Amino acid sequence: MDYLTQPIDPTSASDLEAGGLRLTLVDTADPAAFDGWIRADFRGFHGERPKDEVLEEARGYLGGRRTTGVYDDAIPAREPVGTVNSWVAPLTVPGGERVGSWAISSVTVAPTHRRRGIARALLGGELRTAHALGVPLAILTVSESVIYGRWGFGPATFATAWNVDTKRVRWAGAETPGRLSFAEPEEYRETGERVLDAVMAGRPGEIGLEPYLAHRLIGPLKGSSDADKYRLVRYDSPSGEPEGFVSYVVKGDDDFTRHTVEVNYLAAATDEALTALWRYLLDLDLVATVKVWTRGVDEPLPALVSDIRGARVTDLEDHLWVRILDVPAALQARTYERDGSLVLHVTDDLGLAAGRFRLTVADGRAEVAPTDDAADVTLPVASLGSVYLGHDLARGLGLAGRIQGDVGALGRLFRTAVPPRLSTWF
Ligand SMILES: CC(C)(COP(=O)(O)OP(=O)(O)OC[C@H]1O[C@@H](n2cnc3c(N)ncnc32)[C@H](O)[C@@H]1OP(=O)(O)O)[C@@H](O)C(=O)NCCC(=O)NCCS
Missing domain, CATH: 3.30.1050.10 (SCP2 sterol-binding domain)
Incomplete structure (x- = not known):
């Protein structure tokens, strides 16, 4: 199946053409064309103007995705007015099989061209293309929950965010064997990717990660605002097997005893890694608050702390949306x-x-x-x-x-x- 070269969907192309717009695959080997697309993507999510090093990194990582743009040739812009990209990602389903699923990302429409049917054409095109290639389902994560139901997506997993008052709670879990140590993201990357693969294979709803997505979880991407403050702690089992890590930043407060830890990602391929890493976070000195996002609805944290009201769910939100195609x-x-x-x-x-x-x-x-x-x-x-x-x-x-x-x-x-x-x- 070559999803990179499958021609653009003719229905979407002619719908857009009727409105004076051109739908086309972007040549990701052409830096000027690809940079324009990446800029439009950043702008669509109200991000910063990407610097050269950020563009270079993004080109290196995202070139393997099917990259589509919508262009308004009547305006003198280098950037497209609509973007989407897609690839086939292994989605873990109940029972453990990993099903090749059409993952859709970077859906943006320039605010100057909103509500003219561009998103409709992009999404319809993605789904018809995936269907034509025999991919059994499509998946996405959404910034707004009201958009994707009309194309047959339904929310299928939910995510929790946590705020732990670490001055209030003490560790109430069992002993945590194994070894914790700091690591440099660059040196840990290969090991971290293996750990992430075990995490993603081990739970329905998780997807196998491309290097780009793994890099985001292990260590900072170029241009990320907290890059200098990044910390990475790895967990290895008593026999030395890498089984987890946590990447995080510590943010200051006027009171030096009350820092806040923002967890970028907590990867635990085993229960031992999960408890050891939670314990590490809860025991940090000079810290008053630990914040964690995108955990499951069954995160066992309340059982692991001395006072369950010190570990609060601050958010419960739809997360992965699934669209069955076959x-x-x-x-x-x-x-x-x-x-x-x-x-x-x-x-x-x-x-x-x-x-x-x-x-x-x-x-x-x-x-x-x-x-x-x-x-x-x-x-x-x-x-x-x-x-x-x-x-x-x-x-x-x-x-x-x-x-x-x-x-x-x-x-x-x-x-x-x-x-x-x-x-x-x-
Ligand atoms: C969301 C976004 C992609 C919509 O693009 P668009 O080209 O304006 O959408 P369309 O004109 O094709 O609209 C298709 C339908 O979706 C609806 N819709 C689009 N955006 C919507 C929104 N934010 N809230 C509610 N409905 C929305 C439209 O009303 C239209 O409804 P209809 O089927 O009843 O006619 C665009 O506003 C955008 O880029 N937003 C910022 C980035 C973003 O949030 N991307 C989604 C990432 S997951």
Whole structure:
């Protein structure tokens, strides 16, 4: 499958052409063209003007993605007015299989060209291209939650943010064996990528990381505002196996005893690494607050501290959104914790995944085939995306009318004991 060279979607190209706009793949080997696209991407997310070293680093890392731009040839700009990029990322699904999924990122539209259907053309184009290439699902993380439902995406994992008052809590977990030590990001990068791969393979909802995404978690990218303050602590098991790390910055306060630690990423491939790294953070001297983002909804922290009110969830938010493109392939890739049989009637405004399917689960494995039997459950493809990774969302969607029929049976079949998690943005 060559997603880099697959031609641009003709429907989106002609929709935009009717409005005087040109949709095209960007030649990432041409630095001038690629820099213009990267600048537009930074601007779209209200970022800084990227310096030369930042552009160079981004070109090195992002050149392997399918990179699409929308250009308004009537204006004398080097930058496109719309951007998107995509690649096929391994998404871990229940049971541990890693399913090649169409990951979409950098969706931006210049404020000068908003609400003229550019995002619609970009998203429709991405989904039709992925579908044509036989990719069973598309995934993205979103800055606004109201946009992507219209294209059949449903929120499938949720993320928590934590604020720990470390003057209030003491470690209440078990002993933590293993070894902690500081590391320099540059020297740890290869080891860190291996640790991250184990983390991402070990939990439904996580995606295998390209070097760019891994680099962001291990150590600072060029131009990141806190680069000089970055710290990296690695955890190795008693037998010397690298199993985790935490990257963070410490920020000052007028009171020198009350610094704040902002965790960039906490990677734990084992329970021992998780507890050792949490303990490290909670025990830091001259620190009053530890802030952590994008943890799972089942983060075990409350059990590990002496006073659970000292470790508060400050945010709970939708995180990974899933769009099923091929119902049989997606549903057969995951496993199930109960056996059963259901006829699902899936509706899809874009017409990519619609149909009626019998899902039969035996010994945890599914067989899915088209059927004319009466439906047990009727649902839009966005709701199927929401329940796909095992999060317990069926009841709420049923109450909202976004799953109809035997909602209980669907919930029992799809949910998993451990909720899915995605612990990074892309
Ligand atoms: C979000 C963004 C990409 C939308 O681009 P756009 O070209 O203006 O969107 P379109 O004109 O194609 O709109 C498509 C539909 O989405 C809706 N929509 C777009 N942005 C929306 C928003 N921020 N809130 C609510 N609805 C929105 C439009 O109203 C339209 O609805 P319709 O289907 O009912 O007609 C653009 O505003 C942007 O670049 N924002 C900043 C970066 C960002 O947030 N990117 C998303 C990253 S995940």
